[in-house]
Amino acid sequence: MKNAALCLMALCAISCRAQLPDAPSAVQAKPAHFLTFRTWKQPAPLRPNRDVLTSKTWLAANSYGLVASFADSEVTHEFAGKRCVEANSSLPRVPTRGELYRQNLIPTATVGALGFLLAKYMWHPLGLAGGVYGGIIHTKGALSWRGYCAP
DSSP states (O other): OHHHHHHHHHHHHHHHHHHOOOOOOOOOOOOOOTTOBOOTTSOSOSSOHHHHHTOHHHHHHHHHHHHHHHHHHHHHHHHBTTTBOOOOTTSOSSOOHHHHHHHHHHHHHHHHHHHHHHHHHTBTTHHHHHHHHHHHHHHHHHHOGGGGBOO
């Protein structure tokens, strides 16, 4: 009985082997460069994680946004309460350092993650826009304290 089962399995394996197609050859996709835009026909993702995370432009844009967020929080903490009041209506007039960091870092982290996904799946320059825009807004906020201080 065992011999018959083994023979049957061997015959099935031989007959199935004859029906299998050749293995597909590994086709190397062209590497994506900075301005490569993904069309709907291209497979996702366009870039691997390592390419995005080690990209100098993505790191610079998001680092600028993060550093500007830190600077805005620290300048606000330094000036608020010393003849000056916070102009942001979603914060108290004299916010604590924790409230400032919570207000600034959650959107900064969200924009950084969205920028990573845009750079990975769509178009690399789209991943830079959020970090640069956030950096500009926070830089402007850090430098605009003169208008909110009493003489």
